[in-house]
Amino acid sequence: MNYELLKYFESEGYGTEGVNLFLEFQPDMPDNCITVESASAPNLLESDSLNVDNYGVHIIVRNSNCITAKNLMWSIHEKIVGFGGSKLIPSGHEVSYITTETNPTYLNKDEKNRNEYSGTYNIRTMTAGVNRL
């Protein structure tokens, strides 16, 4: 699911995968980048019988400029929270809705004096299970 989100960010012009958009692992360079990682998500009771699942994603925005990092993080937040009823990418899962787990938060500077913001989100999707309705 986080890969779909990363591709969505790419389509929305936030960057290019492998250049300044990264999946699961934040490399030391470049200074300005966005990383999409997996996180835990609360269990949905209906998941046991219906084809729905909840995914957790953690987004880290790193930028040498504090204001840019903040603006980027909030722009992502505004773009994805409430998203639903369609797919993030054409071949992806149907997203029911995206909710906030933690709001964009300033993590302070890293060891190389770069600013970091992060936010955690839950994505409820319609999945294609075999045994569920």
Place this chain on the structure above:
Amino acid sequence: MAWRRFEDRFVFDIISSAVNVAVFKTASDILTQAKQEVPLDESPLMNSGIVIERSTKKKQRFVVSFGGGRGTGKRRLPYALRWHEKQARHFQHGRKRFYLLDPMNHIGTLRLNQYLSEEVRKVLNI
């Protein structure tokens, strides 16, 4: 003895106190689990873990907090947030980041359902 009229205030109060106990027990369980996952360093971060009651008459709220700061009575640890959110570091003894988020998601809902059912049954004698 039968009730001649519906004692809504009474019912509200006993249910409300039962819910309060259930939420407190859930928060305590989350804290216990989180303390097993929090990075140790020299243990000030682990020792800063606390459950604080923020309930009002109508809402039962408890906060599970790490890293101290205002309202906790503990010294603020500026690295608590960063260690929670940032990429995995090599913490000792299998300790890890998301030390609060993970216990909340893994056991939070389950324990809350369990404790709510127990406590409400207890006060209603069923």
